[in-house]
Amino acid sequence: MTRSGPRPCGDRALLFEAGSAAEVAAIVAAVRAAALPEVTELVPAARTVLVEVAPGAGLERVRAAAGDADAATGRLGTGTLHTVPVTYDGEDLDLVATTAGISVDEVVALHSGAEYTVDFCGFAPGFGYLSGLPEPLQQPRLESSRSAVPAGSVGVADVYSCVYPRRSPGGWRLIGRTDMVLFDPAADRPALFAPGDRVRFEQR
Numbered sequence: 001m002t003r004s005g006p007r008p009c010g011d012r013a014l015l016f017e018a019g020s021a022a023e024v025a026a027i028v029a030a031v032r033a034a035a036l037p038e039v040t041e042l043v044p045a046a047r048t049v050l051v052e053v054a055p056g057a058g059l060e061r062v063r064a065a066a067g068d069a070d071a072a073t074g075r076l077g078t079g080t081l082h083t084v085p086v087t088y089d090g091e092d093l094d095l096v097a098t099t100a101g102i103s104v105d106e107v108v109a110l111h112s113g114a115e116y117t118v119d120f121c122g123f124a125p126g127f128g129y130l131s132g133l134p135e136p137l138q139q140p141r142l143e144s145s146r147s148a149v150p151a152g153s154v155g156v157a158d159v160y161s162c163v164y165p166r167r168s169p170g171g172w173r174l175i176g177r178t179d180m181v182l183f184d185p186a187a188d189r190p191a192l193f194a195p196g197d198r199v200r201f202e203q204r
Contacts (some may be wrong), residue, residue, distance in 0.1 A: 126183030
């Protein structure tokens, strides 16, 4: 299913390359379903999956499990469901509506009416890339990134939505904000979102 065989990363990990988000989800689902005790890390990204095993463990069973992945049935979004309250007053809300050729109310209805999956995390601690964005809201990033985006900002870019977990630079189109804490380094689970979790946005 993958475009080529997995690439070794040292003697304890394999990097699988996929052609789509569905293939990534299928690989993750297949490795999880195998319940291999030697697997210590399973890290999905946009088009890759890194699987690491414990010291001294072999990689053969990981390779075999991923080989059983089926993109037609793979589905990553089976984890915890998070409901995120959002005030839709972002700086780019009018821009998103104009680009989509719809009203601001329709932008809010589309964004809050969808269910999203945390495909992978990256860019900053706790920053999840949320797939499931309705097609009219799939728009490019801003031409120039902002030097500082406030924590809790809700944005859209390309095929994803996001919530900025902390103040940071960013070029996503901002449509709202939330007071929910997405990253707390002092917590037992610092990042609220994990790959495979589901997210719904609720207008407040």
